[in-house]
């Protein structure tokens with residue numbers, strides 16, 4: 001069964017139908033790429049899954065049980081990690097504090113750890129992912145956009161997220177940094193998460209995606225797995 005499934009989900013803002021009858025499944029170990037032009041409903045979809053908006057029609061299920069996320073905290077507590085493009089981490093806060101930020105929700109005992117231990121965990125976890133940050137006390141704002149995205153992905157994996165939503169993670173990055181972030185997307189997938197990769201970039205989607213969903217004016221116009229898209233039949 002999919003981790004997360006939407007069935008006939010709709011969302012209206014007054015009389016603007018931002019999403020209509022959207023059904024999609026997010027499976028463990030898959031990168032679901034969501035593509036679509038501006039206004040297609042991508043942000044609205046993210047907001048529903050991450051608890052910023054509630055859908056007005058249809059159902060959402062997590063592990064087969066109907067769910068609704070009335071707040072971002074509720075979504076996070078259910079294992080949904082959302083990495084926003086410009087707000088991947090709190091810029092003025094140190095790397096290690098960012099790593100632990102907000103995650104008391106999933107692993108309560110961390111609140112009782114001392115600082116030295118938290119820094120050590122952060123250091124080990126980033127090293128495991130191949131992320132090298134020489135000074136964990138540095139404010140995150142001084143790091144590159146690519147590094148911030150990677151730390152946010154490492155953090156989601158460590159804290160046991162089931163689904164990670166990446167909102168245009170490569171949109172503001174150059175070729176090299178995009179490559180680094182795409183590699184972490186693959187790591188998240190291989191760690192068994194369901195990855196939702198929102199992107200405008202079909203090339204990036206093709207590089208890492210297993211599953212492709214195209215939204216147009218609030219509707220799903222294509223939903224296909226990689227093997228369904230090959231030209232050799």
Ligand code: ADP
Nearest residue numbers: 013016018036037038039040041042043044045
């Ligand atoms: P995308 O992220 O793909 O650009 P959005 O989800 O932002 O698409 O928008 C989908 C549609 O919903 C658009 O027509 C947009 O103008 C409308 N919309 C989005 N947010 C709001 C809002 N808060 N109030 C009214 N209309 C909105």
Ligand code: ADP
Nearest residue numbers: 012013014016018038039043044047052053054
């Ligand atoms: P909310 O999260 O409650 O939708 P927003 O900050 O997204 O609040 O938007 C505030 C208001 O701005 C909305 O109620 C809507 O009227 C307008 N708005 C925001 N985004 C859009 C959009 N993409 N298209 C049209 N109107 C929008």
